[in-house]
Amino acid sequence: MATERIASWAVNLSYSSLPPEVIQAAVSSFYNWVGCAVGGALHPTTTTASEALSPFFGKPTSSLLGQKGARTDASHAALLNGIASHVHDYDDTHLPTIIHPTGPVASALFAQAEALGGVKGEDFILALVAGIEAECKLGMGVWPKHYDIGWHITSTVGSIGAAVAVGKLLRLERTPMQHAISIASTQVTGLRDMFGTDTKSFHVGRAAQNGLIAAVLAARGYTGSLQAIEAPRGWARVVSTANNVDEQVTTLGQQWEIVRNAFKPYPCGIVVHPVIDGCVQLHGEMQAAGVSAEDITSVHVRVHPLVLELTGKKTPQDGLQAKFSVYHGGAIGLVLGKAGPAQYEDAVVLSAEIVGVRDKISATADESLGADETKITVELSNGKTLTKHVVHAIGSVEVPMTNAQLEDKFIDQVSLVLGADGAQAASEACWALQGSASVADIVKGF
Amino acid sequence: MATERIASWAVNLSYSSLPPEVIQAAVSSFYNWVGCAVGGALHPTTTTASEALSPFFGKPTSSLLGQKGARTDASHAALLNGIASHVHDYDDTHLPTIIHPTGPVASALFAQAEALGGVKGEDFILALVAGIEAECKLGMGVWPKHYDIGWHITSTVGSIGAAVAVGKLLRLERTPMQHAISIASTQVTGLRDMFGTDTKSFHVGRAAQNGLIAAVLAARGYTGSLQAIEAPRGWARVVSTANNVDEQVTTLGQQWEIVRNAFKPYPCGIVVHPVIDGCVQLHGEMQAAGVSAEDITSVHVRVHPLVLELTGKKTPQDGLQAKFSVYHGGAIGLVLGKAGPAQYEDAVVLSAEIVGVRDKISATADESLGADETKITVELSNGKTLTKHVVHAIGSVEVPMTNAQLEDKFIDQVSLVLGADGAQAASEACWALQGSASVADIVKGF
Numbered sequence: 001m002a003t004e005r006i007a008s009w010a011v012n013l014s015y016s017s018l019p020p021e022v023i024q025a026a027v028s029s030f031y032n033w034v035g036c037a038v039g040g041a042l043h044p045t046t047t048t049a050s051e052a053l054s055p056f057f058g059k060p061t062s063s064l065l066g067q068k069g070a071r072t073d074a075s076h077a078a079l080l081n082g083i084a085s086h087v088h089d090y091d092d093t094h095l096p097t098i099i100h101p102t103g104p105v106a107s108a109l110f111a112q113a114e115a116l117g118g119v120k121g122e123d124f125i126l127a128l129v130a131g132i133e134a135e136c137k138l139g140m141g142v143w144p145k146h147y148d149i150g151w152h153i154t155s156t157v158g159s160i161g162a163a164v165a166v167g168k169l170l171r172l173e174r175t176p177m178q179h180a181i182s183i184a185s186t187q188v189t190g191l192r193d194m195f196g197t198d199t200k201s202f203h204v205g206r207a208a209q210n211g212l213i214a215a216v217l218a219a220r221g222y223t224g225s226l227q228a229i230e231a232p233r234g235w236a237r238v239v240s241t242a243n244n245v246d247e248q249v250t251t252l253g254q255q256w257e258i259v260r261n262a263f264k265p266y267p268c269g270i271v272v273h274p275v276i277d278g279c280v281q282l283h284g285e286m287q288a289a290g291v292s293a294e295d296i297t298s299v300h301v302r303v304h305p306l307v308l309e310l311t312g313k314k315t316p317q318d319g320l321q322a323k324f325s326v327y328h329g330g331a332i333g334l335v336l337g338k339a340g341p342a343q344y345e346d347a348v349v350l351s352a353e354i355v356g357v358r359d360k361i362s363a364t365a366d367e368s369l370g371a372d373e374t375k376i377t378v379e380l381s382n383g384k385t386l387t388k389h390v391v392h393a394i395g396s397v398e399v400p401m402t403n404a405q406l407e408d409k410f411i412d413q414v415s416l417v418l419g420a421d422g423a424q425a426a427s428e429a430c431w432a433l434q435g436s437a438s439v440a441d442i443v444k445g446f
Numbered sequence: 447m448a449t450e451r452i453a454s455w456a457v458n459l460s461y462s463s464l465p466p467e468v469i470q471a472a473v474s475s476f477y478n479w480v481g482c483a484v485g486g487a488l489h490p491t492t493t494t495a496s497e498a499l500s501p502f503f504g505k506p507t508s509s510l511l512g513q514k515g516a517r518t519d520a521s522h523a524a525l526l527n528g529i530a531s532h533v534h535d536y537d538d539t540h541l542p543t544i545i546h547p548t549g550p551v552a553s554a555l556f557a558q559a560e561a562l563g564g565v566k567g568e569d570f571i572l573a574l575v576a577g578i579e580a581e582c583k584l585g586m587g588v589w590p591k592h593y594d595i596g597w598h599i600t601s602t603v604g605s606i607g608a609a610v611a612v613g614k615l616l617r618l619e620r621t622p623m624q625h626a627i628s629i630a631s632t633q634v635t636g637l638r639d640m641f642g643t644d645t646k647s648f649h650v651g652r653a654a655q656n657g658l659i660a661a662v663l664a665a666r667g668y669t670g671s672l673q674a675i676e677a678p679r680g681w682a683r684v685v686s687t688a689n690n691v692d693e694q695v696t697t698l699g700q701q702w703e704i705v706r707n708a709f710k711p712y713p714c715g716i717v718v719h720p721v722i723d724g725c726v727q728l729h730g731e732m733q734a735a736g737v738s739a740e741d742i743t744s745v746h747v748r749v750h751p752l753v754l755e756l757t758g759k760k761t762p763q764d765g766l767q768a769k770f771s772v773y774h775g776g777a778i779g780l781v782l783g784k785a786g787p788a789q790y791e792d793a794v795v796l797s798a799e800i801v802g803v804r805d806k807i808s809a810t811a812d813e814s815l816g817a818d819e820t821k822i823t824v825e826l827s828n829g830k831t832l833t834k835h836v837v838h839a840i841g842s843v844e845v846p847m848t849n850a851q852l853e854d855k856f857i858d859q860v861s862l863v864l865g866a867d868g869a870q871a872a873s874e875a876c877w878a879l880q881g882s883a884s885v886a887d888i889v890k891g892f
Binding site for chain 2: 048051056058059061073074075076115149150151182183188189190193196197198199206216219220221222223224227233234235237238
C-alpha cells in the first residue's frame with residue numbers, strides 16, 4: 001500500500017496545492033543546501049572523492065557547486081554535491097527524525113535539472129517538496145528502531161526521497177514512480193558505524209545518486225517490486241524491527257514535514273546550541289554595556305546532562321574536537337559573538353583569547369532542563385553578574401532561524417569559498433528560486 | 447577483527463600460494479562469467495539500463511561485453527556487465543550459500559583492469575580469488591539468517607568482494623584495504639522482494655560498482671570504519687540477526703570457497719536440473735538405439751517434493767514460464783538432447799514436437815529422493831521401457847561440469863550474440879586467461 005500511496009500522491013501533487021509556508025520552507029531548504037554544498041566544496045572529503053572518481057566523469061552537464069563553473073555528469077554531480085552539503089554537519093534537520101532531508105533530495109534533483117535545462121523554479125520546488133515529504137514520512141515510519149539498529153537514516157530514506165523528486169521532475173506516471181521508489185529502496189546505503197569518517201558524508205551523496213539512477217531507470221521502463229516498501233520482505237520490514245509506514249503515508253499532504261525542517265545556526269552538535277545562543281546574546285549585551293571579554297572572571301552554564309556526555313571536551317586541540325566542546329562553543333559566543341565555520345578553524349580554537357575565556361567556563365548537568373535549554377551566569381571583574389536563560393535555542397521548532405539569520409549563515413559559509421562579493425551574489429540568486437525561469441542559471445559562475 | 451583479518455589476508459595473498467585447483471576454479475569462473483555476460487548483453491534488462499544511464503557515461507576505457515567493441519567508463523562497465531552476467535539466472539553458484547560470486551567481483555575487476563591496462567592474467571586471477579574468498583566467507587558468516595530476512599546475498603556480500611578484488615588489483619596496503627571493505631559494506635544493495643523484476647540483475651551490477659568505487663576511494667585515502675564488519679553497529683549485526691563472521695574469516699586460505707563454486711548447466715531453476723540431466727542422457731541412449739521421440743508413449747519422473755512446488759507448471763506459454771516447468775525441461779532433454787538458452791526460446795516452448803512429449807510426462811513427489819536426484823521411466827511404443835536414476839545431477843558438487851561441458855554452455859550462449867565463429871574465438875581467448883600479458887586483450891573485438 002505505501003509504495004502505491006507515495007507514488008500516486010507525488011504524481012498528483014500540483015504547485016497550486018502547496019501552502020505558502022510549504023513553498024517558503026522549500027526555498028529556505030534549497031537556500032541552506034546551496035550554502036552548505038558551497039561551504040563544503042573545498043573540504044578534503046569532497047575533493048578526495050572528486051579526484052578519485054574523476055576517471056569516471058561523464059559529459060559536463062551539471063555543476064560541482066563552489067568549484068567555480070566546474071561541471072560533470074548529473075550522476076557524479078549528485079554524489080559530490082551531496083557529500084559537500086553534509087561534510088560540515090551543518091545541513092538541515094527534520095526535527096522528529098533527525099533526518100537531514102535536503103542533501104540527498106536536492107543534490108539529485110538539481111543535478112538532473114541542470115542536465116535537462118529549462119527547469120522552472122516552481123517545478124523544482126514542487127519536485128523538492130514531493131521528495132522531502134516522501135523521505136520524511138518513510139523516516140517517521142521506521143523511526144526510531146531503524147536508527148537504533150545502526151542505519152544512517154538520512155541516506156537510507158534519502159535515496160527514496162531523491163527518486164521521488166527526480167521522478168516528479170521527469171513527470172513519471174504512477175506505475176513508473178512505484179518502480180523508481182522500488183529501485184531506490186533496494187539500495188540501502190548508510191551504516192552509523194561510519195560516523196566520524198569520510199564515509200558519513202559519502203552516504204548523503206550516494207543516496208542522491210541512488211535515487212537519481214532509480215528514477216532515470218524507471219523512466220525507461222525498468223521494473224522493481226510494486227510493493228517494495230510494504231511487502232513481507234520489503235524495505236520497511238528488512239531495515240527495521242518495527243514500522244508504521246502504511247499509517248505515516250496516509251498523512252502525506254495533510255501534515256507537511258518540510259515545515260518541521262530546521263536549520264542549524266552553528267556547525268557543531270545540536271546539544272551545544274543553547275549555550276552558544278545564550279553566549280552570543282550575552283556578547284551583544286556586554287558590547288552594549290561597554291564590557292569586553294577580558295572583564296569576564298568566570299562563567300557557569302547549567303545544561304541538560306546529554307550536553308556534557310556528548311560535548312564535554314574541556315581542552316579541544318583542533319576544529320574537529322571543538323565541535324564536541326561546549327566550552328569552546330561558549331567561549332566563541334562570548335568573545336566573538338559568532339559561531340560559524342570560521343570560529344571553528346584550528347587557529348581560533350587554539351588562540352589565547354578564546355582559550356582564556358574557555359578555561360573560565362564551568363558546567364553542571366541539570367536534569368530539570370530541556371535539551372534545547374540552558375541557564376548561564378557570567379561574573380565580571382567589576383563585580384557585576386550577567387545571566388541568561390535560553391528556554392529554546394535558536395534553530396528549534398519554537399525559535400526557528402529567521403531568513404536574515406539564515407542569510408548570515410549562508411554568507412559566512414560561502415564567503416570562505418567564493419569571497420564576500422561572490423557570496424552576496426549567490427545569496428541573491430538562491431533566494432530568487434521561486435521565480436526562476438531556469439534553475440540552472442542560479443548557480444552560473446559558482 | 448573480521449575487517450582487519452580479511453584485509454591483511456587479501457593484501458598478503460600471493461599468486462604462488464594459490465593451489466592449482468584454486469587457479470583452475472578461478473579460470474573456469476571467469477570463463478563462465480564472460481559467457482553469461484556476453485549471453486545477457488542483448489537482454490532488455492541490460493540494454494534498457496544502458497540506454498537510461500548513457501547520459502552519464504564517461505571516458506570509454508572499459509568494454510561492454512557482447513556489444514562488439516562498445517566501451518564506457520569503468521564504473522558503468524562494472525554496472526552493465528554485472529547486470530548482463532546475471533540476467534539469465536545462468537551464472538555460477540557457491541553451493542553452501544547460493545551466492546553467485548563471480549558476477550559482482552569480476553564485473554568490477556575486469557572493468558578496472560581494462561582501465562588500468564597491462565594487467566597480467568596472473569594478477570587478475572589473484573585479485574579475483576581474493577575477492578571471491580572474502581565474499582563467500584562473509585556470506586557464510588551471515589547465512590542463512592541474512593537471506594531469510596530478505597537480503598539478496600549475492601549483491602550484499604558481492605559489493606565487499608568486489609572492493610577486495612579491486613583493492614588487490616590496486617595493491618592497497620592493509621589499512622586502505624580495511625577502508626575499502628568498509629566503504630563497500632555501507633552500501634547494502636539488494637532486497638529479495640525484487641526477484642522477478644529487472645532490479646534483481648541490477649543488484650549484481652550495482653554491487654560491482656559499489657565495490658569498485660569503494661576501492662578507488664580508499665586508494666586515495668578515503669576513510670570508513672576500520673571495524674566496519676564486526677563493530678557493535680557494524681555490517682554483520684545490522685544486516686543479520688545472527689552471524690559467525692569472525693569465525694568464518696579465520697578459515698581464509700585454509701578452506702578455499704572458489705573450489706565449491708558450481709556452474710549451472712541449464713538456464714533454469716536448479717531443482718529441474720536432475721530431470722533434464724536424466725532426459726538428456728536418455729536422449730543419447732535412444733539415439734544410439736535408433737529410437738526417436740515420436741516413439742515415446744509415456745514418461746514418468748519421481749522427484750524431490752520441492753521440484754513440483756517450484757517448477758510444477760504443466761503448460762508453460764513462453765520461455766520465462768518454461769523455466770518453472772519440469773515438464774518442459776524433461777521434454778527438451780528427451781527430444782533435443784539439450785537445454786541451453788535456445789531451448790528456452792518461446793517458439794521452442796510452443797512447438798508441437800516439444801508440447802507433444804511434454805504432455806506425456808507425469809511427475810510424482812518422492813520424499814525419499816535428494817534435491818539433486820531423480821528416477822525416470824520412459825515407455826516406448828515398441829513395448830520397451832527405459833529407466834534412468836540420476837543420483838546427483840550434473841552441476842552438483844559431486845558431479846561438476848567438465849571443461850568440455852562448460853565450453854558447450856559458453857558456445858551456446860555466446861553464439862546467440864557473436865555468431866559461431868565469434869563464440870569459438872572468444873572461448874579460446876578466455877581459456878587463455880592465465881597466460882595473458884594483458885587481460886584487456888582477451889575481449890578485443892567483442
